[in-house]
Amino acid sequence: MSAMMGARLDLAPFLLSPSPSPSRPSPALRLRTSSPAAAAARTRLLAPRAAAAAATAVSAKPAAAGPLSADRSVVRLGLPSKGRMAELTLSLLKSCQLSVRQLNPRQYTADIPQVPNLEVWFQRPTDIVRKLCSGDLDLGIVGYDIISEYAQGNDDLVIIHDALDFGHCRLSLAVPKEGIFDSVNTLEDLLNMPQWSEERPMRVVTGFGYVMGMADAIVDLVSSGTTLRENNLKEIEGGVILESQATLVASKKSLNRREGVLEISHEMLERLEAHLTASGKIMVTANMRGNSAEEVAERVLSQTSLCGLQGPTISPVYCTQDGNVAVDYYAINVVVPQKSLYKSIQQLRSIGGSGVLVSKLTYIFDEETPRWRKLLSELGM
Ligand SMILES: Nc1ncnc2c1ncn2[C@@H]1O[C@H](COP(=O)(O)OP(=O)(O)OP(=O)(O)O)[C@@H](O)[C@H]1O
Numbered sequence: 001m002s003a004m005m006g007a008r009l010d011l012a013p014f015l016l017s018p019s020p021s022p023s024r025p026s027p028a029l030r031l032r033t034s035s036p037a038a039a040a041a042r043t044r045l046l047a048p049r050a051a052a053a054a055a056t057a058v059s060a061k062p063a064a065a066g067p068l069s070a071d072r073s074v075v076r077l078g079l080p081s082k083g084r085m086a087e088l089t090l091s092l093l094k095s096c097q098l099s100v101r102q103l104n105p106r107q108y109t110a111d112i113p114q115v116p117n118l119e120v121w122f123q124r125p126t127d128i129v130r131k132l133c134s135g136d137l138d139l140g141i142v143g144y145d146i147i148s149e150y151a152q153g154n155d156d157l158v159i160i161h162d163a164l165d166f167g168h169c170r171l172s173l174a175v176p177k178e179g180i181f182d183s184v185n186t187l188e189d190l191l192n193m194p195q196w197s198e199e200r201p202m203r204v205v206t207g208f209g210y211v212m213g214m215a216d217a218i219v220d221l222v223s224s225g226t227t228l229r230e231n232n233l234k235e236i237e238g239g240v241i242l243e244s245q246a247t248l249v250a251s252k253k254s255l256n257r258r259e260g261v262l263e264i265s266h267e268m269l270e271r272l273e274a275h276l277t278a279s280g281k282i283m284v285t286a287n288m289r290g291n292s293a294e295e296v297a298e299r300v301l302s303q304t305s306l307c308g309l310q311g312p313t314i315s316p317v318y319c320t321q322d323g324n325v326a327v328d329y330y331a332i333n334v335v336v337p338q339k340s341l342y343k344s345i346q347q348l349r350s351i352g353g354s355g356v357l358v359s360k361l362t363y364i365f366d367e368e369t370p371r372w373r374k375l376l377s378e379l380g381m
């Protein structure tokens, strides 16, 4: 799928234009929408440039001026109350030592004891975006798909972390596997089909309308692709409209003007980055005989899987020899991706490493994160 990333659909000439006036829908409009996802997809399919502009507007324009409800001093974070994102959000926060404490599972509010003055509101993902726009929430965790659908035209939202590494899916155009679509594998193939004309434009729906004979193609969220396969549908090259995963999003107005929002955002961002950077990485420690730290370093750096984050840490291991302090061995500490665990052990052994210890990393707090600098510059700070 990676070859499809970033592709932009341009189906405009093959689809009917939206109705000229919302109060008088064109009878010829056959792009059926059963959900806001489809409405967003329709906007994109019919006017790709305008839709793309709306999507980037989420983070591009300056914060809207306007009233900020002064009747609360608490900062509010919206989290998904249901659906596949709900549990994953809570477990991500827990991994960042930001466990959410829900005193009563029937209540829609909770807190995070580690962060005073923060109130959690459990909301449907769509309502999180709506409430960020209305000022009832200051921060939220939702899928990027929801932001691009429901925050279109709103220049107050800003994405603080765009890749929380769960809820991965893509909004994708799919067509039936067989029949007239048998040899359709790319967007170009689809657009060049002789079947579409002014009188009979291509019909795109959300959901699986084709099986009911209503449409030629569908637009829906896809992750594993199972649902498409089970419905005898296939994705086509160039048909990805949007890539999505969970994000941390905020209201610029709140960041700029509500006390505590900026500080809480910074803390959350730091904790999230530290956890996400460490995930999938391990610390390998070994002992190695050598004449000097430099000589050991040379051996270690000659191995491709032992270069570490900035380079290996090498420290002398002191022992006593004939009553004197001496150094025979050096300890090596190196951070490696979990997936190259065995390769790094092999490489360590090949250069004389022994007594290898492996530990999982929980957090890596790096220097100030580029995401924070980016946020400050988007806020004009
Ligand atoms: N198949 C999927 N795999 C991974 N993430 C997905 C998938 N479908 C949707 N998502 C992400 O999860 C978010 C919530 O989707 P989910 O299906 O859980 O909620 P919903 O559709 O609002 O509710 P429900 O499906 O219970 O009616 C979506 O906005 C999207 O970001």
Ligand SMILES: O=P(O)(O)OC[C@H]1O[C@H](OP(=O)(O)OP(=O)(O)O)[C@H](O)[C@@H]1O
Pocket (backbone or CB within 6 Å): 220, 221, 222, 223, 224, 225, 226, 227, 228
């Ligand atoms: O590629 P897959 O892994 O099969 O996932 C794709 C399916 O997941 C979502 O539906 P969901 O399960 O959320 O049901 P919904 O239609 O009730 O939202 C989406 O609308 C697809 O139908």
Ligand SMILES: [Mg+2]
Pocket (backbone or CB within 6 Å): none
């Ligand atoms: Mg769903």
